Amino acid sequence: xxxxxxxxxxxxxxxxxxxxxxxxxxxxxxxxxxxxxxxxxxxxxxxxxxxxxxxxxxxxxxxxxxxxxxxxxxxxxxxxxxxxxxxxxxxxxxxxxxxxxxxxxxxxxxxxxxxxxxxxxxxxxxxxxxxxxxxxxxxxxxxxxxxxxxxxxxxxxxxxxxxxxxxxxxxxxxxxxxxxxxxxxxxxxxxxxxxxxxxxxxxxxxxxxxxxxxxxxxxxxxxxxxxxxxxxxxxxxxxxxxxxxxxxxxxxxxxxxxxxxxxxxxxxxxxxxxxxxxxxxxxxxxxxxxxxxxxxxxxxxxxxxxxxxxxxxxxxxxxxxxxxxxxxxxxxxxxxxxxxxxxxxxxxxxxxxxxxxxxxxxxxxxxxxxxxxxxxxxxxxxxxxxxxxxxxxxxxxxxxxxxxxxxxxxxxxxxxxxxxxxxxxxxxxxxxxxxxxxxxxxxxxxxxxxxxxxxxxxxxxxxxxxxxxxxxxxxxxxxxxxxxxxxxxxxxxxxxxxxxxxxxxxxxxxxxxxxxxxxxxxxxxxxxxxxxxxxxxxxxxxxxxxxxxxxxxxxxxxxxxxxxxxxxxxxxxxxxxxxxxxxxxxxxxxxxxxxxxxxxxxxxxxxxxxxxxxxxxxxxxxxxxxxxx
Amino acid sequence: xxxxxxxxxxxxxxxxxxxxxxxxxxxxxxxxxxxxxxxxxxxxxxxxxxxxxxxxxxxxxxxxxxxxxxxxxxxxxxxxxxxxxxxxxxxxxxxxxxxxxxxxxxxxxx
Numbered sequence: 001x002x003x004x005x006x007x008x009x010x011x012x013x014x015x016x017x018x019x020x021x022x023x024x025x026x027x028x029x030x031x032x033x034x035x036x037x038x039x040x041x042x043x044x045x046x047x048x049x050x051x052x053x054x055x056x057x058x059x060x061x062x063x064x065x066x067x068x069x070x071x072x073x074x075x076x077x078x079x080x081x082x083x084x085x086x087x088x089x090x091x092x093x094x095x096x097x098x099x100x101x102x103x104x105x106x107x108x109x110x111x112x113x114x115x116x117x118x119x120x121x122x123x124x125x126x127x128x129x130x131x132x133x134x135x136x137x138x139x140x141x142x143x144x145x146x147x148x149x150x151x152x153x154x155x156x157x158x159x160x161x162x163x164x165x166x167x168x169x170x171x172x173x174x175x176x177x178x179x180x181x182x183x184x185x186x187x188x189x190x191x192x193x194x195x196x197x198x199x200x201x202x203x204x205x206x207x208x209x210x211x212x213x214x215x216x217x218x219x220x221x222x223x224x225x226x227x228x229x230x231x232x233x234x235x236x237x238x239x240x241x242x243x244x245x246x247x248x249x250x251x252x253x254x255x256x257x258x259x260x261x262x263x264x265x266x267x268x269x270x271x272x273x274x275x276x277x278x279x280x281x282x283x284x285x286x287x288x289x290x291x292x293x294x295x296x297x298x299x300x301x302x303x304x305x306x307x308x309x310x311x312x313x314x315x316x317x318x319x320x321x322x323x324x325x326x327x328x329x330x331x332x333x334x335x336x337x338x339x340x341x342x343x344x345x346x347x348x349x350x351x352x353x354x355x356x357x358x359x360x361x362x363x364x365x366x367x368x369x370x371x372x373x374x375x376x377x378x379x380x381x382x383x384x385x386x387x388x389x390x391x392x393x394x395x396x397x398x399x400x401x402x403x404x405x406x407x408x409x410x411x412x413x414x415x416x417x418x419x420x421x422x423x424x425x426x427x428x429x430x431x432x433x434x435x436x437x438x439x440x441x442x443x444x445x446x447x448x449x450x451x452x453x454x455x456x457x458x459x460x461x462x463x464x465x466x467x468x469x470x471x472x473x474x475x476x477x478x479x480x481x482x483x484x485x486x487x488x489x490x491x492x493x494x495x496x497x498x499x500x501x502x503x504x505x506x507x508x509x510x511x512x513x514x515x516x517x518x519x520x521x522x523x524x525x526x527x528x529x530x531x532x533x534x535x536x537x538x539x540x541x542x543x544x545x546x547x548x549x550x551x552x553x554x555x556x557x558x559x560x561x562x563x564x565x566x567x568x569x570x571x572x573x574x575x576x577x578x579x580x581x582x583x584x585x586x587x588x589x590x591x592x593x594x595x596x597x598x599x600x601x602x603x604x605x606x607x608x609x610x611x612x613x614x615x616x617x618x619x620x621x622x623x624x625x626x627x628x629x
Numbered sequence: 630x631x632x633x634x635x636x637x638x639x640x641x642x643x644x645x646x647x648x649x650x651x652x653x654x655x656x657x658x659x660x661x662x663x664x665x666x667x668x669x670x671x672x673x674x675x676x677x678x679x680x681x682x683x684x685x686x687x688x689x690x691x692x693x694x695x696x697x698x699x700x701x702x703x704x705x706x707x708x709x710x711x712x713x714x715x716x717x718x719x720x721x722x723x724x725x726x727x728x729x730x731x732x733x734x735x736x737x738x739x
Contacts, residue, residue, distance in 0.1 A: 308736045
């Protein structure tokens with residue numbers, strides 16, 4: 001934040017963030033709320049590991065344990081990993097393609113607030129009669145039998161935050177298709193933009209099945225329909241299909257942007273053009289496609305029959321091919337490069353063996369007969385934590401270090417970053433590597449305790465110690481963030497010195513209009529090309545300096561989402577005979593939402609112009625004003 | 630903005646070219662219209678001739694798919710320039726929906 005912003009009072013800053021439609025500020029909102037949910041999910045993980053630290057532990061009761069594992073999974077996937085990735089997509093992607101904002105700034109803000117209120121609603125279940133307890137996959141037979149309102153919180157909360165994610169995905173697609181700067185052809189887009197693009201397409205195609213599944217679930221639970229009720233002619237397997245038709249692309253929605261972040265890091269800190277850029281792009285698209293053809297590998301033991309199992313097993317194994325292409329391209333990018341071992345780069349290098357380990361166990365599970373042995377054991381837990389922590393979370397931590405200067409204008413301490421890295425990396429392998437063996441020894445998932453004579457004591461203890469290491473790593477990261485913010489040492493446009501793409505050609509943080517003049521793109525790694533040709537300004541321009549049209553901020557997205565939040569409580573208590581007010585709450589909530597939609601439709605909001613004179617004034621002060629209108 | 634739309638003055642050659650292009654497009658539309666009528670005739674004849682349902686249903690579905698593609702390309706201008714992205718996303722979406730329905734039909738309900 002600039003000196004201009006610091007003069008403002010707390011109330012003004014808060015109002016600014018509640019009404020902002022600026023993609024960079026929405027990115028910060030995603031980062032803060034995603035970070036908060038990451039800590040909540042991490043706390044739940046610590047509780048799980050404390051419970052499993054020794055045999056026959058009674059730290060948590062069986063019911064509470066179920067709630068905690070459910071909320072750990074749900075929170076980490078939907079409320080932590082995805083929003084944190086959306087934070088980086090929002091902050092960086094428009095800068096990489098030379099755009100002044102996303103295509104629909106208002107919708108961008110609406111998407112965030114829907115996610116935020118959905119997440120808050122889901123987590124309020126802890127204080128309002130119990131959290132969901134049917135696992136993050138929420139399999140229908142179990143979910144329908146669950147008492148209390150936990151599952152309803154899950155279904156309604158995820159529906160609301162799912163709307164938000166879908167909106168964000170569509171917004172990014174339109175942005176990338178329509179708002180690339182002149183000369184930025186598809187095959188000149190930075191890889192992070194490419195992965196954002198494919199992940200957004202996956203969001204577009206994968207979230208509707210989840211929404212349908214959740215609708216069926218809500219109707220079954222709240223309005224006595226029978227979609228999944230077997231004795232009434234429903235089919236409980238349909239939930240599993242719908243969930244995994246969404247769920248498998250979902251893991252690619254998570255990993256692809258992380259791949260994008262790593263691709264940027266490898267190129268920057270090896271001081272080399274990405275090896276096999278074209279292959280990386282096509283591998284990304286292929287992974288996106290295959291992602292929709294493999295979901296039933298989560299359901300091998302359901303009894304789909306040998307034909308279906310064989311087809312899905314084969315399709316699953318094929319995914320290893322484009323992923324392998326990516327791994328080799330990254331290795332060849334590093335090879336012969338002038339490598340700088342910054343924290344981000346160290347994360348990226350650590351990611352390769354960790355993720356490959358997770359991928360290899362994935363191919364093992366793709367062998368359907370072997371999966372019958374591994375299913376629902378700790379081997380599975382080890383596998384998906386290897387891909388999600390070893391891939392996505394390492395990517396998020398690396399991205400935090402890489403993009404912190406671009407988002408906030410200060411550098412995170414590299415020294416403390418290394419401390420975080422080593423604690424987290426060692427802790428991660430300590431926790432999850434040993435769980436492969438626990439799985440092979442027969443320890444089942446989702447069971448709250450075990451007996452001393454089963455031989456799992458030592459390994460579980462080691463696993464819990466590892467979790468403690470990871471927690472220390474994250475605490476050091478938080479200290480790092482606080483220290484960096486307090487010290488407030490400002491950095492220039494290209495703090496790493498080797499930035500290759502357009503975001504490094506503009507100030508950190510960028511002015512609120514991003515580019516005073518739209519850049520002209522002459523090839524892949526735009527900024528690098530200009531630097532190599534001695535262009536001091538870092539880019540050439542596609543237009544003369546002129547007035548810029550900008551959108552006005554608006555509180556309407558916040559109010560609209562708040563209406564959904566209120567309506568969700570009405571829907572939740574609708575079937576309770578003791579709560580006749582529920583219908584009124586439902587109506588009021590929907591009234592707020594539709595009312596604010598009406599206001600938005602009827603009131604013209606034409607935005608405002610930044611004049612040429614103001615831009616020149618800005619440029620004199622270093623072009624780094626965090627201006628507000 | 631309407632007021633600053635540049636007025637285009639076409640040369641004689643350009644005019645002739647456009648004319649040719651339009652008549653070619655018209656010819657294509659008529660051809661695909663004829664094909665569609667023909668496909669419809671096949672469908673009706675098959676039902677009238679009383680073939681087995683197991684033959685009729687897949688063939689009609691196939692004919693329907695062909696008709697949709699013809700419709701999209703020749704009447705809804707998907708063949709025009711600059712529609713590549715739209716076509717790509719449409720077919721990806723159709724593909725995903727198709728795989729989903731196929732899987733549910735074959736492994737859940739069959």
